[in-house]
Amino acid sequence: MNKHDLVIGVVGLGYVGLAYALGFSLHGFRVVGVDIDSERAEAIRSGDVEGFPRDAIEGVVDRYLYVSTSYDDLRDVDVVFIAVNTPTKSDGSQDLSQVVSALNSLANVWRSINYDYRVVSLKSTVLPGTTRSLARYAKETLGLPVPDRVGFVHNPEFLRATRALDDVLKPFRVVVGGIDERSSSYVANLFREFYRRVGYEPPIYVVSPEEAELIKYASNVFLALKVVYANLIGLLCRETENCDGLKVMEVVGLDPRIGRSHILPGMPYGGSCLVKDTLAFGRFMLEKTGLDFVKCIHDYNELVIEKVVEYLDSELNGLQGRKIAVLGVSYSPGSPVVNDSPAMKLCEKLLSKNAIVYIHDVNREAVEEAKAVLGRVIALETLERLKEVDAVMVTLGYDEYRLIPPDLYDNVLVIDMTGVVIYEKASRFYTSSTRKTRSLS
Amino acid sequence: MNKHDLVIGVVGLGYVGLAYALGFSLHGFRVVGVDIDSERAEAIRSGDVEGFPRDAIEGVVDRYLYVSTSYDDLRDVDVVFIAVNTPTKSDGSQDLSQVVSALNSLANVWRSINYDYRVVSLKSTVLPGTTRSLARYAKETLGLPVPDRVGFVHNPEFLRATRALDDVLKPFRVVVGGIDERSSSYVANLFREFYRRVGYEPPIYVVSPEEAELIKYASNVFLALKVVYANLIGLLCRETENCDGLKVMEVVGLDPRIGRSHILPGMPYGGSCLVKDTLAFGRFMLEKTGLDFVKCIHDYNELVIEKVVEYLDSELNGLQGRKIAVLGVSYSPGSPVVNDSPAMKLCEKLLSKNAIVYIHDVNREAVEEAKAVLGRVIALETLERLKEVDAVMVTLGYDEYRLIPPDLYDNVLVIDMTGVVIYEKASRFYTSSTRKTRSLS
Numbered sequence: 114m115n116k117h118d119l120v121i122g123v124v125g126l127g128y129v130g131l132a133y134a135l136g137f138s139l140h141g142f143r144v145v146g147v148d149i150d151s152e153r154a155e156a157i158r159s160g161d162v163e164g165f166p167r168d169a170i171e172g173v174v175d176r177y178l179y180v181s182t183s184y185d186d187l188r189d190v191d192v193v194f195i196a197v198n199t200p201t202k203s204d205g206s207q208d209l210s211q212v213v214s215a216l217n218s219l220a221n222v223w224r225s226i227n228y229d230y231r232v233v234s235l236k237s238t239v240l241p242g243t244t245r246s247l248a249r250y251a252k253e254t255l256g257l258p259v260p261d262r263v264g265f266v267h268n269p270e271f272l273r274a275t276r277a278l279d280d281v282l283k284p285f286r287v288v289v290g291g292i293d294e295r296s297s298s299y300v301a302n303l304f305r306e307f308y309r310r311v312g313y314e315p316p317i318y319v320v321s322p323e324e325a326e327l328i329k330y331a332s333n334v335f336l337a338l339k340v341v342y343a344n345l346i347g348l349l350c351r352e353t354e355n356c357d358g359l360k361v362m363e364v365v366g367l368d369p370r371i372g373r374s375h376i377l378p379g380m381p382y383g384g385s386c387l388v389k390d391t392l393a394f395g396r397f398m399l400e401k402t403g404l405d406f407v408k409c410i411h412d413y414n415e416l417v418i419e420k421v422v423e424y425l426d427s428e429l430n431g432l433q434g435r436k437i438a439v440l441g442v443s444y445s446p447g448s449p450v451v452n453d454s455p456a457m458k459l460c461e462k463l464l465s466k467n468a469i470v471y472i473h474d475v476n477r478e479a480v481e482e483a484k485a486v487l488g489r490v491i492a493l494e495t496l497e498r499l500k501e502v503d504a505v506m507v508t509l510g511y512d513e514y515r516l517i518p519p520d521l522y523d524n525v526l527v528i529d530m531t532g533v534v535i536y537e538k539a540s541r542f543y544t545s546s547t548r549k550t551r552s553l554s
Numbered sequence: 555m556n557k558h559d560l561v562i563g564v565v566g567l568g569y570v571g572l573a574y575a576l577g578f579s580l581h582g583f584r585v586v587g588v589d590i591d592s593e594r595a596e597a598i599r600s601g602d603v604e605g606f607p608r609d610a611i612e613g614v615v616d617r618y619l620y621v622s623t624s625y626d627d628l629r630d631v632d633v634v635f636i637a638v639n640t641p642t643k644s645d646g647s648q649d650l651s652q653v654v655s656a657l658n659s660l661a662n663v664w665r666s667i668n669y670d671y672r673v674v675s676l677k678s679t680v681l682p683g684t685t686r687s688l689a690r691y692a693k694e695t696l697g698l699p700v701p702d703r704v705g706f707v708h709n710p711e712f713l714r715a716t717r718a719l720d721d722v723l724k725p726f727r728v729v730v731g732g733i734d735e736r737s738s739s740y741v742a743n744l745f746r747e748f749y750r751r752v753g754y755e756p757p758i759y760v761v762s763p764e765e766a767e768l769i770k771y772a773s774n775v776f777l778a779l780k781v782v783y784a785n786l787i788g789l790l791c792r793e794t795e796n797c798d799g800l801k802v803m804e805v806v807g808l809d810p811r812i813g814r815s816h817i818l819p820g821m822p823y824g825g826s827c828l829v830k831d832t833l834a835f836g837r838f839m840l841e842k843t844g845l846d847f848v849k850c851i852h853d854y855n856e857l858v859i860e861k862v863v864e865y866l867d868s869e870l871n872g873l874q875g876r877k878i879a880v881l882g883v884s885y886s887p888g889s890p891v892v893n894d895s896p897a898m899k900l901c902e903k904l905l906s907k908n909a910i911v912y913i914h915d916v917n918r919e920a921v922e923e924a925k926a927v928l929g930r931v932i933a934l935e936t937l938e939r940l941k942e943v944d945a946v947m948v949t950l951g952y953d954e955y956r957l958i959p960p961d962l963y964d965n966v967l968v969i970d971m972t973g974v975v976i977y978e979k980a981s982r983f984y985t986s987s988t989r990k991t992r993s994l995s
Binding site for chain 2 (some may be wrong): 242245271286287288302315316317320321322323324327328331332335336339340342345346349350352354355356357360361362363364365367368370371372374375395401402404406409413414431545
C-alpha cells in the first residue's frame with residue numbers, strides 16, 4: 114500500500130474514535146470521521162471537545178481530518194475503524210446493534226463501488242467470537258467480498274477516557290486480531306507506519322480475533338478485580354485494630370508484581386467500561402465453562418455501598434430525614450459521566466431510605482446529569498451549605514474536597530472514601546475505629 | 555545507638571533468617587544466628603547452603619557472623635530478628651509454637667542480665683494482632699520489661715526463596731510495625747544505617763504492627779489471586795475457539811497496571827507461603843468480616859488439577875493402569891520443596907485413580923522427597939524412558955523439558971502446562987482445541 118495515499122475511516126467519534134482520528138490525522142494520514150450525532154460532529158469541527166486539546170483539533174480539521182455525519186464519505190477508505198458503543202443489556206448480554214448498523218451502512222456505500230482491498234477494524238469491545246461472526250454476517254447477509262477484498266480485524270483499545278489521545282500515541286501494546294493473515298498484516302503495517310511517524314515503537318501483537326477480544330476483557334476484568342480486592346482489604350481494616358486500609362494498600366502496591374494502579378481502597382469500581390465488561394464477561398465465562406468467578410467480583414463490589422449505608426445508618430441513628438451530602442457523583446474525578454457511577458448508587462440507596470440527599474461535583478455537567486437521573490436531590494452550588502447537613506460522604510478525590518475549611522464541619526460526620534480529606538475529625542471509611550486519622554503514623 | 559557496636563541476633567536460619575544474617579554481616583554488622591537444628595548450623599558454617607553463595611558465607615562466618623545452636627549466645631544482642639516458621643494447621647489456624655518457644659528461650663537468657671533497651675523484630679508471617687499479643691505475653695507471662703526496655707516490631711519479609719539475599723539487599727520497601735514509636739524508630743534506624751552501607755535507599759514505612767502483619771498477607775494473597783485469575787482465563791481459552799491462554803495473558807501482562815508477574819496460566823499456586831498464607835488469611839477474614847472471599851481464590855485454584863485430571867482421563871479413555879509421567883514435582887523450578895506443590899497433588903490424584911505415575915525433576919532432592927511422600931511412583935533418571943508412557947505432563951518450565959527430542963514422543967500424549975515445550979504435537983493445556991500450538995501466530 115502507498116502509505117501516503119492511505120485513507121482511514123473512523124465510525125463513531127466518542128473519545129475512542131476521536132482519539133484515533135486525531136492521532137492518525139496529526140501524523141499526516143487522511144482521516145474521514147463519521148458520527149451520526151450531528152451535535153457531536155459540530156462540536157468536533159469547532160474544536161470544543163472535553164478531554165481533547167483544541168489546538169490539536171483545529172490544526173487538522175478540514176486539512177487531514179474530515180468530520181462528517183454521512184457514511185457516503187466512507188466510500189474511499191482503505192481501513193475503517195469502528196468505535197461505536199457495545200452496551201451490555203440488563204441480562205448481561207451484549208447489544209451489538211450499533212456495530213451491526215455501522216456495517217449495514219458501510220455495506221450500502223461499498224456495494225456499488227470498485228476497490229482492491231480494504232479492512233474493517235473493530236475497536237469496540239465485543240465478546241470472543243463476535244468479530245468472526247460479524248465478518249460472516251458481512252459476507253453472507255450484506256454481500257461484502259469477505260475475505261478476498263474485505264478483511265476484518267479486532268483491534269481493541271486500552272484508552273483511559275481522561276487521556277485518550279496520549280494513550281493512542283504511546284500505547285503499552287497494540288493488539289491486532291485478524292480473521293486471516295492478510296487482514297492482520299494490513300492493519301499491523303498501518304500501525305507500524307503510524308508509530309514510525311510518531312517516533313515510538315510499541316510492541317505489536319498479531320493474534321486471532323478471539324484472542325484480541327479476550328485480551329480486552331481479561332485486562333478490564335482484572336482491573337475490576339483489583340479494585341474489589343483493595344476494597345475488601347479495606348473492609349477488613351475496618352474490623353481490625355489499628356489499621357488504615359489506605360496505608361496498608363499503598364505499601365502493598367509498591368510491590369511491582371502488584372502495582373500502584375487500582376490498588377487503593379475507595380469507592381466500588383464504576384463507569385461504563387468496568388461495569389458492563391465485567392457483567393458481559395461473567396455471563397460469557399459462565400456459559401463457556403460453567404464457572405461463575407465473576408460473581409465473586411461483582412457481588413463483593415456491590416457490597417461496599419451496602420456497608421457504607423449500614424455505617425451511615427448506625428452513626429446517624431437511622432437515615433429517615435437525615436441530610437447527607439455526597440461529594441462527587443461522576444464515576445471518576447473530572448468526568449461528566451454519572452452512568453454506572455458508584456456514587457449514584459449510593460445516592461439512590463440513601464433516597465430509598467428517605468434520607469435527604471445533597472450532591473456536589475466539581476464537574477457541573479455531572480451534577481446536572483445526576484439531578485436529571487435522581488430527581489429529588491439538592492444540588493450544592495458551593496460547599497458552604499455543608500453546614501446544614503448531618504453527614505458528608507467524600508467519594509471522589511478532588512483537591513477541592515481536600516481544602517474545605519474545617520470550621521464547616523462542626524457536628525457534621527465526615528466520611529472520606531478517598532484519603533484526600535485533611536481534617537482531624539474526618540473518618541476514613543477504610544480505617545479501623547481505633548485509628549481513623551493519619552495521626553498514628 | 556552506636557551503630558558500629560550494634561549486635562544483631564537472628565533466630566531461625568532458614569532462607570529468610572540466613573538471608574538477613576548474611577546481609578547484615580556482609581555489611582559489617584556483628585550478627586549472632588541461632589538455629590536449634592545443628593545440621594543446619596553446621597551446613598551454614600561449612601558454607602554449603604543451597605540458594606546462597608558459598609563465597610559470601612565463607613567471607614563472614616566467624617568474623618562477622620557467628621552461627622550457634624544455643625540461645626545463650628543471644629545474651630548481648632540489641633535487636634533480634636525472629637524468622638522461625640509459622641505453619642498453618644489443617645483447620646486454617648496458625649501454629650505459633652515456634653515463635654512462642656523462641657520467645658521463651660530468649661526470656662530465659664535475658665531475664666538474668668542487665669541491658670538498656672533491645673527490640674524483638676518478628677519476621678515470621680503472623681495474623682494481624684499477633685505481634686501485639688506476643689508482646690503482651692512476653693511482658694505478662696515471661697516477665698520481660700516490655701515496652702520500657704524491650705520493644706517489639708513486626709517487620710515482614712518479602713523474599714523470593716530463590717533469590718533471598720538479593721531481595722534483602724534491594725527490597726522494594728521495608729515495613730516496620732512497632733508496638734510503640736521507640737520500637738519502630740529503633741528498627742527503622744537500623745535499616746537506614748544498613749541500606750546506607752549497602753548504597754541503596756528503599757522506602758521505609760513505619761506502620762502499626764497490625765498494618766505490617768496485614769501488608770504481608772494482602773501482598774501474598776493478591777499474588778495467589780493473580781495466579782487463579784490467569785488460570786481461569788486459561789480454562790476459558792480451552793473452551794473458546796482459536797485462543798492460546800499463554801498468549802492472551804502475556805499481552806494482558808504488558809499493561810503495567812497488571813504486570814507480567816504471576817500472570818501466565820500454568821499450574822495452580824503452591825508452595826508453603828501462598829498456600830498457608832491464603833488459608834490462614836481466609837479464615838481470619840471470615841472471622842473478622844463474615845466474608846468468604848478467599849474461598850473464591852482457594853476453590854478455583856483447586857479446580858485446575860481436577861480439570862487436568864479430567865482431561866487426561868478423557869484423552870486416555872480412563873486412567874486405570876495408564877502410565878503418566880509428571881515432569882517437575884517441586885513447587886517451583888529449581889526448588890527442592892515438594893510440600894504443597896501442585897504437581898504433588900496431581901500425582902496423588904492420578905495414583906488414587908490407579909494410574910502408574912512416573913516422576914522427574916531437574917532437582918534430584920525434589921525427586922527423593924516426592925518419592926518419600928508418594929510411595930509407589932517410578933522416579934525417572936533420564937527422559938529416555940518417556941518412550942514407555944502414555945502421557946507426559948510438563949508442569950515446570952525447565953529448559954531441560956524444552957529440549958527433549960521429539961522422536962521420544964511417538965504416540966505419547968504430551969500436555970504442556972508451562973508453554974516451555976517446543977514440539978509440534980504437544981498440547982498446551984490452556985489452548986482451545988482448535989489451536990494447540992504456536993503455529994497460528
